[in-house]
Amino acid sequence: MHQEYTVIEGDFVNAGVASSSVKKTLKQLNVNPQVVKRVVVALYEAEVNAIAHAYGGTVSVDIDPDKIRMVVADKGPGIPDIALAMQEGYSTARPEVRDMGFGAGMGLPNMQKNVDKLNVTSEVGVGTTVEMEVNFQ
């Protein structure tokens, strides 16, 4: 099953719409609730990042019988040093992002904790792609 969503820059009101929809789908498919939580927390973090740091992007989700694959690709400034961005507490978030309760430098590390596979690729001035996989078993 394939689902695709568009993420708009600065659109905090709709941050989480994709994750929420994926949550409903996984619940309908009777995926273990603990696994559903890991999936949607990671996807929500990625969605918020695309809205907060980039100029919008896309969320693509592929659900197989045994796993889910999620790709959040944004057009944006990119991440010059991915290892640094993966460090808990490192953040370049604007004040408005912090006002929404985010921007504490916990997003990428939290994605890592919740998924079975994480791959972050980025090109400065072009954008960032976050690929995540979670196994259902």
Next chain:
Amino acid sequence: MTLREIVKILNATVCIGENHLDDEVTKAFASDLMSDVLTLKETPILITGLCNIQTIRTCDMACLQVVVFVRNKKPTEDMIELAEENDMILIGCEYSMFKTCGLLYEAGLNPLY
């Protein structure tokens, strides 16, 4: 303790979820930082001063059902609508975060960590 007891202790008002007031809760977590809420493995009640749509979305993702807004923060219509969709309970009180936590801790509500 029940949510009804929490409402009484905090002299609070129930925004939505009146039908859940006899539900039992054992633990609470207090934060304005939603990133922190997203790291929780359990599902306590959330005590927060952050009153925006992402408070509700975060609770949805983290499977938290009960939010206590402190310092007289009033949820907006879109927040209430989203919370209703997810069968959540929204409670509001006038006390500060510190006082709210203190009163509930004293009454026997446990911390997560």
